[in-house]
Amino acid sequence: MIEYQRYIDAVDVWITERPHAVVIAFLLLTAIFAVGFTNISAESGTSQFTEDTPAQDAFDEVNQRFTPPFEETNGSTRLVQSGSNVLTKDELLAMLEAQQRLKERERFRVVSTSSVARIVAQTLDPSATTLDAQIRTLEGATSTAIERAIRTAIAGSGFTDLLSEDFNRQSASASATIGTVEHDVPRGVSQSAGTSGSDPLMDIQTNAQSVVTSVDSDIRVFGSGIVSAEFTNIIFDSLIIVVPAVALLILAFLVFAYRDPIDLLLGLLSLVMAVIWTFGFTGLAGLRFTQMLIAVPPLLLAVGIDFGIHTINRYREERIEGTAIAESMRRTTDQLLVAFFIVTGTTVVGFAANGISDLGPIRQFGLVAAVGIVFTFLIFGIFLPAAKVGADRLRIRFGIPEFGRRPLGSEGSLLGRMLTIGVVVARRAPSALLAVTLLVSVGAGFYATGVDTSFSQDDFLPPEDPPDYIGGLPEPFAPDSYSVTDTTNFLDERFATTQDGSVTIYVDGRLHKDSALESIQRANQDPPPSLTPVDREVDAESILTVIRDYADQSAEFARLIERNDADGDGVPDDNLRDIYDALLDSPYRGQALRYITEDYRCTQVVYSTASDASQDEITRDARTFVDRYRLPAIATGQTIVLQAVSDTILESAIQSLLTALVVTVLFLVLAYYVIEGQPSLGIVNLAPIVVSVALLAGSMRLFGIPFNALTATILSITVGLGVDYSAHFVHRFTDEYTEHTPLYTALENTVRGTGGALTGSMLTTTTGIGVLILAITPILGQFGLVVALSVFFAYLTSILITPSAIVVWDHLCD
Structure with missing residues (x-):
């Protein structure tokens, strides 16, 4: 002692x-x-939990490398619209009016918008490129003309992705759609797997809700700022x-x-x-x-x-x-x-x-x-x-008298007798x-x-249905109304994929090697179930996507591809440096830099995930999937990080x-x-x-x-x-x-x-x-x-x- x-x-x-x-x-x-x-x-x-994790580090590197240095408009807001049929004339106009009201106010720093309503309006009148013109186009169109325009737009890329899974092609109807609004905010916003209170989109999106609510339609604002x-x-x-x-x-x-x-x-x-x-x-x-x-x-x-x-x-x-x-x-x-x-x-x-x-x-x-x-x-x-x-x-x-001199559990007390059981x-x-x-x-x-x-x-986050006692609390105890959980559940139920429904494979190696693009193509041929959205083939976006898009627009580039495609599968396997050089000298340079770096050392391949796949299944499949790549690769993305x-x-x-x-x-x-x-x-x-x-x-x-x-x-x-x-x-x-x-x-x-x-x-x-x-x-x-x-x-x-x-x-x- x-x-x-x-x-x-x-x-x-x-x-x-x-x-x-x-x-x-x-x-x-x-x-x-x-x-x-x-x-x-x-x-x-x-x-705060994802910082310094290998998956988050890879995710950060992907966002840093594949965001063009001149791009500042990466702050995105989603307008989630629901109703009995969001493809009616009135509902399409409501979406355009909501986007127009946001664009008119400088504090929202709107630089671009997209929606099904805009696609339909431009299908009716290709010269209607502004929101004002598109609103006038829809106002002057008949319901029959709008239905024909919708059926025409269905064949275009990305139209159905903005509609809920219950979209009916025959009746041209859907119960929900998503519009987007891009804001001019500092680059890098909303790029991490988590969200923190310092998100500069918070002020924009919280104030945007009151503007959107003024439109006569069920449209809610959703984005990282609302979550923050x-x-x-x-x-x-x-x-x-x-x-x-x-x-x-x-x-x-x-x-x-x-x-x-x-x-x-x-x-x-x-x-x-x-x-x-x-x-x-x-x-x-x-x-x-x-x-x-x-x-x-x-x-x-x-x-x-x-x-x-x-x-x-x-x-x-x-x-x-x-x-x-x-x-x-x-x-x-x-x-x-x-x-x-x-x-x-x-x-x-x-x-x-x-x-x-x-x-x-x-x-x-x-x-x-x-x-x-x-x-x-x-x-x-x-x-x-x-x-x-x-x-x-x-x-x-x-x-001053003492009021409680007797200790708890003293001998003879009921508590004292109960305590002796042991x-x-x-x-x-x-x-x-x-x-x-x-x-x-x-x-x-x-x-x-x-x-x-x-x-x-x-x-x-609070549950979708907060306890009953919350609603009966008086001020100042009454909390704010919360919508994030309700909105995320709504998106999960109505849409096959959302902005978080993806996995990124980050590849770091010699991409100018003849086999580089072929290895990406072979990996895509038999993806695991969780990387294949329901009722669809594998949905992968990569540098191959940009190469094919430019080849469809440029006969000269298409001939370059054909000359360097030994097996005729549409994927070049010779002189890849020349292919990349031509692509970066084209109008498709901006799109290409989203998937490949200028030194041709790194690339990303983005896969959409099945909506019914669990976080664990997606992560397990993605990590196994990475082994198919011949070049060094790592799986990342929000799901992987979490x-x-x-x-x-x-x-x-x-x-x-x-x-x-x-x-x-x-x-x-x-x-x-x-x-x-x-x-x-x-x-x-x-x-x-x-x-x-x-x-x-x-x-x-x-x-x-x-x-x-x-x-x-x-x-x-x-x-x-x-x-x-x-x-x-x-x-x-x-x-x-x-x-x-x-x-x-x-x-x-x-x-x-x-x-x-x-x-x-x-x-x-x-x-x-x-x-x-x-x-x-x-x-x-x-x-x-x-x-x-x-x-x-x-x-x-x-x-x-x-x-x-x-x-x-x-x-x-x-």
């Missing part, structure tokens, strides 16, 4: 003899950290709803736990300080506030509430025996600072284990949460005891209980292997859990060796945590909760939070178990002494964090549920299993 008491004694001097100095120092630090709030900036969306706006709004709307609910529930349970207004005030002040310190640090460190960090305050509350209740409860145990204020607090801190240190160390390990994740937001979450727990330890381990000493001395001086079982059949627990844990762990893994922007993140999430969850378990075991063994000279107590301390992790993982599958960006952190967090409960139990037992106190008496004293505080902490934390299920975004609701389950399982296993584990440990040590 190492002598550590002198350090605690030094802290005790400040707490009991200079409490006002401690309080003032902590309040000054709080003011300093509060300044950091002004530096906090928000980051939302999925792009909802990503940003959902953070604040969720906080506005959840924070008051959390505060009310926690307040209610803290009133029950403290039963004294002054103690309640001190406890709440300490909780607020922990949050201010943590997010003040976040701002001072220049870290962005992301959706994942919304989960940090509940975790701080979980640990802070536990620390606060234990401090006040343990202090009351001494005071009710008639011990003086200073001595009561000395005895309290002598015991709890050690327990708090163990809890803090293991909890920090649990959070910090997320630092090994390959995903930046998860690493940042682990860092901020770990730092927050250290702050919580300092505030509740030093500030709260000092404030309590100072408050009680002032209470005596001014004659001790009763430990007296009769401790080994049997541990054997059953082992079987249940193994079964739950095996069942948990079927937990799904997911990652998509839908995790961060699936890569999904795979990383599962890996991170497993790696973080194993890291947390291993490091926690080492920490506990070392801590109990240093503190008690009994390293094996560290194993006893960990036993209920392993059970908690297994039960939680099995519950996630039972309740259909997947491993996503936020819940992937929960297994390692469960280790940290779970040790919180078992460490208090085991450490209190070591204090009670002396030469003069028998084993079972020590267990009963432990259960009554610390079990009441654990119960109060569990009830407050599970209900407070469980309120996250009210959050509008699904990922927060799921996280709230799994954290609440984690705390409940940690409490249950500590009360029921730890006594039996201690009994078995004691028998083995004899």
